[in-house]
Amino acid sequence: MQEEVFDTGAHFHGNADEVPDMTDEYAKMNRTLRSAHVEDQMLDYLLRNCKPGDKLPSEFSLAEQFHTSRSTIREVMKSLAAQGLVEIRHGSGTYVISTSASAPDPLHLSGHKDKYRLALELFDVRLMLEPEISAMAAELRSDRQAAELRRYCDETEALYLQGDDHTDKDIEFHTCIARCSGNTVVQALIPVIQSAISTFCNVTQRKLMNETIQTHRWITNAIENKDPIGARCAMTAHLAFNRDMIQKMIRARKEP
Amino acid sequence: MQEEVFDTGAHFHGNADEVPDMTDEYAKMNRTLRSAHVEDQMLDYLLRNCKPGDKLPSEFSLAEQFHTSRSTIREVMKSLAAQGLVEIRHGSGTYVISTSASAPDPLHLSGHKDKYRLALELFDVRLMLEPEISAMAAELRSDRQAAELRRYCDETEALYLQGDDHTDKDIEFHTCIARCSGNTVVQALIPVIQSAISTFCNVTQRKLMNETIQTHRWITNAIENKDPIGARCAMTAHLAFNRDMIQKMIRARKEP
């Protein structure tokens, strides 16, 4: 009773003679390997719609939904399992372990002495990367990605109103922008940097959330309107505001 | 010709202390999954007997040596690839990336499909980070650091005149600038990015070295003169030149 939860982008499979040439979206991808594409989509889905503990559809079912073979699905799953994202239980099924694809501390930032200063440096790096990335995202985004960003805004606000922690959603939002930009390096970098901020520094404050929600919408609007300069400005403002917050915390701790 | 390099523990060598023939008994006794066992052995072998760059036997050959099927081998390889230990190249073979469990590829960039595009993305990231870092370095450098930069320039030129590879010195030079800036995050990031370029992309060309040496001196002079804007410009020019080189290589490969 597993519904079609995955949007494989490859519907309209009525003709059994031959898959013409994938689909419009596939055609854009320059003939990349099937498994890599499936893995990307799977990763997208895991990061977006899954909670730890969730059970994935069976391999057979996944193979059908992705219009591929069980072997391919198995190899993708093995890869995801090796990355610690899912766990495969023989005879039972495949389960989501974690929805953040980040290793604990790949850059060895944990040994830093002054956590405020580390936070400042991390925000400096973000200020170099993310405004530019946002501009690129505004130019290159797909319609589906724009909708995704908007959804993250809504979900973050919902978590805020509930009083829950929105750190993970925040990371996903910024990672999604990196994904829109098409730059896979930044895409890998953002979650590492951001989770380092939340893990080692813990400088989030509740009064920041309001700003976060508002500015995230601002950024989203700019990207949706394909306005690169606007996106760059909004992202710069967002990060600068947060950096200033930390700067003030440092001063407050040192002066009095 | 690939010899029998793997001791699968499942041969009929007649070692009494060693496990007796258990080609079929593995599953029964150990209860561990076949693929997990093969992966363990493979990992053992990689960590002990392999150097980065080594080519592994073909999947078919491995399947024979481990008394298993190609599918199982493939799944093991997918898992190892996801851990950044090996790289699988379609039509070519499987190659060792790293022999240490410590991540030399913490961002998992090795699995990228198109190495030219990856190089481009890496340079894009450097273009976001390093000009700014250079400007900071120009303001914050110490006298000893300036001398250090100058020494790197000399050493790089010496290597060039000898005809040796100067990749490592190049990485040290840029890392040193990051150190001057005081930002430890960028300092950790630069070597990762730059070694990824030289490891996964291998787009260095001898005619680039001349430009490298000249521009490195330009950058060094600006930092020495405490000229932030000059340092930013020089670094931008340096990276932009290299990025353009790659862009041309991509065009050359696609157009004809």
Next chain:
DNA sequence: CTTTTGTATATCTTTGACAATTTCACAGCC
């Protein structure tokens, strides 16, 4: 209620075949 049994479902493994890609030697040309 507890234990056993049976059944359905899921993953694991094997086998065989073919497609896609890369590599390399070799012939042909300037």
Next chain:
DNA sequence: GGCTGTGAAATTGTCAAAGATATACAAAAG
């Protein structure tokens, strides 16, 4: 000689089908 392209060989990628093995769950037996 040096360059080019062409085709065979090697290698990974994908697909399909079948049986083996492990788990989950419900029904039956004690």
